[in-house]
Amino acid sequence: MQIHRPEGEPIPERIHGLADLAYNLWWSWHPEVRILFKQINPHAWRESIHNPVKMLQDIPDSFFRKVASNPEYLRRYDISMDRFSRYMKNRNGWFSEKYPSSRALTIAYFSAEYGLHHSLPFYAGGLGFLAGDHLKECSDLGVPMVAVGFMYSQGYLHQRILPDGWQDNFWENLDRDAAPVSRVMAPSGEQLVIEVPHITPPIYVAVWRADIGKVPLFLLDTDIPENSQANRAIASRLYTGDSEQRLVQEIVLGIGGRKVLSELGVDFSAVHLNEGHSAFALLERIRELVEDGLSFSDALYRVRGTSIFTTHTPLAAGNDIFPLSLIDKYFSSYYPALGTDRLEFFELGRNPTDPPGGFNMAACAFKLTAFHNAVSRRHCGVTRQLWRQLWPDLPEKKTPIDYITNGVHIPTWLNPRMERLLSTAISPVCPHWQYEHDNPELWELVDEIPDKELWALHLWLKAKLFNRIRERKRQRWASLLKEPINLVADGLMLNPSVLTIGFARRFSAYKRADLIFHDTDRLKRIVTNRWLPVQIVFAGKAHPNDTEGKEILRRIYRHALDPGFGGRIAFVEDYGEQTAQYLVHGVDVWLNNPLPPMEACGTSGMKAALNGVLNCSIRDGWWLEAYNGKNGWAFGGESWSPERNAQDAAELYYLLEKEIIPLYYSASLDSIPHGWVQMMKESIKSIAPVFSSRRMVKEYVDRYYPSLLTCAETGFSVCPI
Numbered sequence: 001m002q003i004h005r006p007e008g009e010p011i012p013e014r015i016h017g018l019a020d021l022a023y024n025l026w027w028s029w030h031p032e033v034r035i036l037f038k039q040i041n042p043h044a045w046r047e048s049i050h051n052p053v054k055m056l057q058d059i060p061d062s063f064f065r066k067v068a069s070n071p072e073y074l075r076r077y078d079i080s081m082d083r084f085s086r087y088m089k090n091r092n093g094w095f096s097e098k099y100p101s102s103r104a105l106t107i108a109y110f111s112a113e114y115g116l117h118h119s120l121p122f123y124a125g126g127l128g129f130l131a132g133d134h135l136k137e138c139s140d141l142g143v144p145m146v147a148v149g150f151m152y153s154q155g156y157l158h159q160r161i162l163p164d165g166w167q168d169n170f171w172e173n174l175d176r177d178a179a180p181v182s183r184v185m186a187p188s189g190e191q192l193v194i195e196v197p198h199i200t201p202p203i204y205v206a207v208w209r210a211d212i213g214k215v216p217l218f219l220l221d222t223d224i225p226e227n228s229q230a231n232r233a234i235a236s237r238l239y240t241g242d243s244e245q246r247l248v249q250e251i252v253l254g255i256g257g258r259k260v261l262s263e264l265g266v267d268f269s270a271v272h273l274n275e276g277h278s279a280f281a282l283l284e285r286i287r288e289l290v291e292d293g294l295s296f297s298d299a300l301y302r303v304r305g306t307s308i309f310t311t312h313t314p315l316a317a318g319n320d321i322f323p324l325s326l327i328d329k330y331f332s333s334y335y336p337a338l339g340t341d342r343l344e345f346f347e348l349g350r351n352p353t354d355p356p357g358g359f360n361m362a363a364c365a366f367k368l369t370a371f372h373n374a375v376s377r378r379h380c381g382v383t384r385q386l387w388r389q390l391w392p393d394l395p396e397k398k399t400p401i402d403y404i405t406n407g408v409h410i411p412t413w414l415n416p417r418m419e420r421l422l423s424t425a426i427s428p429v430c431p432h433w434q435y436e437h438d439n440p441e442l443w444e445l446v447d448e449i450p451d452k453e454l455w456a457l458h459l460w461l462k463a464k465l466f467n468r469i470r471e472r473k474r475q476r477w478a479s480l481l482k483e484p485i486n487l488v489a490d491g492l493m494l495n496p497s498v499l500t501i502g503f504a505r506r507f508s509a510y511k512r513a514d515l516i517f518h519d520t521d522r523l524k525r526i527v528t529n530r531w532l533p534v535q536i537v538f539a540g541k542a543h544p545n546d547t548e549g550k551e552i553l554r555r556i557y558r559h560a561l562d563p564g565f566g567g568r569i570a571f572v573e574d575y576g577e578q579t580a581q582y583l584v585h586g587v588d589v590w591l592n593n594p595l596p597p598m599e600a601c602g603t604s605g606m607k608a609a610l611n612g613v614l615n616c617s618i619r620d621g622w623w624l625e626a627y628n629g630k631n632g633w634a635f636g637g638e639s640w641s642p643e644r645n646a647q648d649a650a651e652l653y654y655l656l657e658k659e660i661i662p663l664y665y666s667a668s669l670d671s672i673p674h675g676w677v678q679m680m681k682e683s684i685k686s687i688a689p690v691f692s693s694r695r696m697v698k699e700y701v702d703r704y705y706p707s708l709l710t711c712a713e714t715g716f717s718v719c720p721i
Contacts, residue, residue, distance in 0.1 A: 003056045004177065011056065012068040017081045022052035023180050024211040026084060028117045029136060029409065031416040033080045040067050050578070051119035054178040088214060093142020095701060105705065106144040108268040109135065110257060110278035112249075113156075113238055114149050114217065118577040119179055120210060121155030122219075124238050125506050126603050127312055129577070130375075131274050132212075133409035133603075137693040139213030140411075143701060146266050148257035148278070150235045150249070151176070151208050151219035157237075159541045159574045161490075165557030167542055167550045171237065181208045181219065184264070193226060194263050196256040198287070198334045203231050203248070205256045207264075218260055220252055241545040247322045250361065251330060254280025262288070270306040270708035272700075273369065276319060276361035282307055282368040283348075287338050296339035300368070305711035307369040308704050310404075311362060314382045314600045316354070319362035327359045352389035366390055371704045374403040375601040378624050382597045404703070405622055406601040407696035410437050410688065413607040415585045421457055422684075425449045438694040443685035451677040452670070458588075458612050458680070463496045465586025468579075469537075469572055493567030494535055499664045501616075502587030502608070504539040504575055507549040510598040513538065514552050516591070517559055518649035526653065527568040532661050535568040537587060539575035584608040589660060592617040593648060596636065609687040612680040616655065618648065626691060631683040633660065 001019045003011060011018060018036065027033045037052045038045040041063045048055035067073040099105075114122050115129030116136075123129060131149075138145045154171035162168050184207040186192040196203045204226035208219040222234040234248050258281045261268065271281060282303050289299035313319055324346060335345050348367055349359030366372055366387060374380040380403035388399045411434070414422075419434075425448040426433040433442050469490070494500070507513055516536065517523060527534045538556055542549030553571075560569040572579060584590070590608035592599070592615065599621035606622065609615060615632035617623040627634045635651040667673045689695065 001182065003053065005057055008059075008061045009064075012064050014068045014074070015064065015077055017077070017084075018052070018056060021080070021084060022056055023182060024084075024088075024213065025116055025120075025136075025180060026087065026139075026211075026213045027052065029411040030080075030083075032076075033084070036073075036077055036080055039073060039076075040064070049118065051178070051180070053119070053180050054175075057178060091142060093140070094698075095142040095144070099701070099706070105270070105708065106146060106266075106268040107138075107270050107272050107705070107708075108261060108266075108281075109138075109145055109147040109272045109274065110253065110281050111147070111149055111274035112253060112277040114147070115577060116210070116212060116217075117180070120181065121174065121576070122149060122152050122238070123577070124156045126601075127275060129408075130312075130406055130603060133407070133412065133693040134274070134697065135212040135215045135217065136409045136412060137697040139215045141694070141697055141701075142214070143697060143705075145215050146261065146268060147212070147215060147217040148253070148261065148281075149217060149219055150238075150253060151181070151206075151221035152238055153221070153223045153236045155238070157541060157544055161553075161557060161571065161573045165554035165561075167553055169544050176208065176221075181210045183207075184209050184218065192260075192263065193224065194256065194259050196252055197259055197284070198337050199251060199255065199330055200333055201228070201231075203227065203234065203252060203256070205252060205260065207260055218257070218264070220256055220260065222252060239543070243322060244326055246320060247326050247330065250277050250320065251280055254278045254282075255284045257281055258284035258288075270308070270705070271303075272308045272310070273365055274310050275312055276309070276365040279309075279361050279365040279368060282365075283334075283338065286368075287334070290337070290339040296344075299339070302711075304368060304370045306708050308371040308373070308700075308708070309365040309369040310373050310375065311365070311383055311401075312375050312379075312600045313362065314379055314386075314598050316351070316386055319360055321351075321358040321360045322349075323358050352392070362387075363390070371707065372401045373704075374401060376405045376622050376625065377403055378597055378620060379403060379600040382600075402703070404696060404699045405625060405691070406603050406606075407691045407693040408603050408606045408610070409693045410434075410610060413581075413584065414610045414688075415461060417457055417460070418585075418611050421449060421453060422446065424453075438689050438692050438698065440685070440689045443689050446681050446685040449681070451672050451674050454612065454680060455672050455677050459496070461585045461611065462500065462588070463586075465582045466494050466496050468582045469494065469570070472572075490570060490573070494537070494570055495533075498533045498535045498568070499589070499661060500587045501534065501536045501589045501591050502539075502583050502613070503536065503591045504572075504580065504583050505592075505604060507540045507542040507553045508546060509548045509552065510595045512593050512595060512645070512648075513540065514556055515593045515645060515649055516652060517556070518645055519653065520559070520564075522653055524564050526656055526661070528564075528566045529661075532665050533568065534656065534661060535570070536591075537570050537572060537583065539572040539579060539583060541575055580604070580607070584613060585611045587613055588664060589613065590615050590617075592623070593636070593652065594618055594620055595644070596620040603691075606687060606691040609683045609691075612684055614676075614679055614683055616652070616660065622691060626687055628682075628686055631679065631686045 001023045003019045021027050044055050044059045111131040113124055113128035115132040135147055153174055157169045160168040183191040192207045194205055206221040206224045210217040223232045234252055240246055285303045286299040335342050349364040351357055351360040351363045374383040384396050384399040384401050388396045391399055425445045426442055430442055505511055542553055557571050560571055584607040590605050590613050592605055602621040605615045618636040619634050633655050635655055636648045663676050666675050
């Protein structure tokens, strides 16, 4: 790869491999490789917001010359480049060893968002980070995969909190040429541009590529001169509130994404839909088979047999539903190309429990796939209830919806210092334990880490979090002269020695971010206790159209300004991937209290647990499977009642007063709360291997991918659907 350096000389040949590293997100989950960029100049690394492409473009020549003549740096560089080269060339990973006959199987993964790194802001929340972790893990395991998503020119919203606590939204255009992405070129030497087939008026898409280790991610960009002004904005932002714009986005993602893979000659055997946004990709596969001479019903059978649908939505209202008039507007010429008629097409998106409700993308995804899964055990039961009418002849327990509980990519979310500390206990038994980190037996060795060392590291991570918060506020104050009273709400009075609770996620009503304020007088007594104080750090964004979520955020911000809380409540604005890293590493307790059963899974608590942070969570989503009575705290029932908020808040206060706070402040004469540290160890060893994306991806491979291969290899003469 080449780095465009408008004001400097090319990178010296001796260290030119830095460009190849910068353009492959592999560096993002290898801290020892990231150090190569940081050592060129730490200030430039911070200024680039840890984006190596931008840093290598901007940094003066003298810094390159300095490291290119430094023997110690060159040793590190050579080792890293050798590791990267061997990683990329090695096609004999776990997948090929277990399924040696499956080398030809390639999965095409479609998702509307990907959380990979903050330099690529193509994510809104957990769904995107789940997709990003899935790609990283497939790369590590050698699972053959290609992915499709959007090049959002403005990404997801940025957040600024106004003096009155109201969320102000703003967007920043992504500088594509300073991001770790590259243009996909056509034979003509120009960037590849394709027309989305059979859609009128025409829509054109330029293609970009991001490399996630061994997995290529192709990104669709509509902000190009070939499109009208309206069509240029199709891929400008995630999850627009306009129904027609949303439909066009999903047409481009599905049908346009399939066309891009075809144009590039990317052959794949199966499709994995991450949510229903990209279900139209399966329609395009059917259309191609019809064009080759199959009937619509035969083509549908073949596509179903090689397609997986993962649903993350626990509510019927959470799925995209489009008016049939809009479907007619964009698909009128598509019906005959598909070998079907208008009514048969509408039937693909009909929800039996809401026949006149419009074209339901989740219903369409279920009908076009043979394999369906929810993302936790509890979510599976909820999903079967929601969609059992798609299989009216089957009892609910026989509804063909299974579950694979989500997991997180451990190399991405485990703090590097925590990994080194874990290695002191695990490496003597298993030197390369990182390659077997889904083995629960290895994690039992965590008990051998001295309490003193684990606690000292936790305090270091906690101090690092508070330093990060203060530095962000210093920069904000210096640039905008923010009012001093707001600096209190922004966290400048936080104390590293105080028990710190973290609550960070999307601000939506069902997540009940303000539950802990249900009895403000009681909470004030808790947080301002002179001898056993508590502080709470909030972070998260409300959707631009979610007025209720913004109101909840504003109420919390006003509590942070209330002198009665003594500066113990803080809100960290503009929550994103980088802030999430600091929070899941540095708080003491991770709080989660959604209204059951609306938490499909949740993964932020998994990331926190990896780093010794203890979960205090409602019994919902993944925590129902993870909680063992010794690795954190669980509260709340599973049934709704009008008094639900009051009951849950009272139980949370009781846990804080009677268990959590006393345990945290139970330090011995050596200043170490040994009971708390023992719970940290239990949390790490019970959660890390089981709720890893390695375990998750292996489950997808073992449970679904062999069946997909059977369908593809036998020409559907043997197809277990």
